[in-house]
Amino acid sequence: MAEEEKTVEKTKQRADDNTVFIGSKPTMSYVLAVITQFSGNATEVNVKARGKSISKAVDVVEIVKNKFAKESKVKDIQIKTDRIKTNEGQEMNVSSINIVLAK
Amino acid sequence: MAEEEKTVEKTKQRADDNTVFIGSKPTMSYVLAVITQFSGNATEVNVKARGKSISKAVDVVEIVKNKFAKESKVKDIQIKTDRIKTNEGQEMNVSSINIVLAK
Numbered sequence: 001m002a003e004e005e006k007t008v009e010k011t012k013q014r015a016d017d018n019t020v021f022i023g024s025k026p027t028m029s030y031v032l033a034v035i036t037q038f039s040g041n042a043t044e045v046n047v048k049a050r051g052k053s054i055s056k057a058v059d060v061v062e063i064v065k066n067k068f069a070k071e072s073k074v075k076d077i078q079i080k081t082d083r084i085k086t087n088e089g090q091e092m093n094v095s096s097i098n099i100v101l102a103k
Numbered sequence: 104m105a106e107e108e109k110t111v112e113k114t115k116q117r118a119d120d121n122t123v124f125i126g127s128k129p130t131m132s133y134v135l136a137v138i139t140q141f142s143g144n145a146t147e148v149n150v151k152a153r154g155k156s157i158s159k160a161v162d163v164v165e166i167v168k169n170k171f172a173k174e175s176k177v178k179d180i181q182i183k184t185d186r187i188k189t190n191e192g193q194e195m196n197v198s199s200i201n202i203v204l205a206k
Binding site for chain 1: 158
């Protein structure tokens with residue numbers, strides 16, 4: 001139940017501040033997601049990723065910038081460490097990135 | 104021979120501008136490399152990576168910053184696309200990152 005609420009909150013946040021979370025889908029799915037945000041009202045899109053997906057986040061931003069929205073620019077890049085809980089209940093550190101792409 | 108010259112040049116550049124290139128070694132090897140640079144004269148270290156190693160570069164910087172050189176700060180992060188030649192002679196794009204860590 002708490003889990004469910006968390007998901008709802010996350011989805012809401014996603015819609016609010018134009019964020020694309022990078023996961024296990026193919027790179028081009030996320031490229032499309034960013035372009036879709038730009039086609040709407042968004043002038044800024046946050047591309048966020050954790051752990052191994054960080055490389056894919058950089059790929060997504062580079063592809064959008066060089067191929068699809070050539071007027072867009074990387075405005076800011078932040079990295080930090082998130083403390084997450086595994087399914088086994090253990091806590092572990094995972095690196096995360098937020099790339100702000102603006103047009 | 105040309106290959107050899109290139110390697111020499113790369114090593115020289117590495118020494119000159121305090122750069123740590125992230126590759127396939129364990130994360131802690133690169134953490135140690137960054138700390139070693141800081142223990143010398145370096146006040147700034149460039150952590151560079153390409154493709155899948157980008158995630159590891161972020162891990163290295165976060166570990167150095169949070170565990171070993173707590174006075175250090177991320178000064179700048181740049182991402183770009185490099186055009187590289189594969190062994191088969193084909194050209195392909197690969198994303199790269201440069202994280203500037205300063206103390």
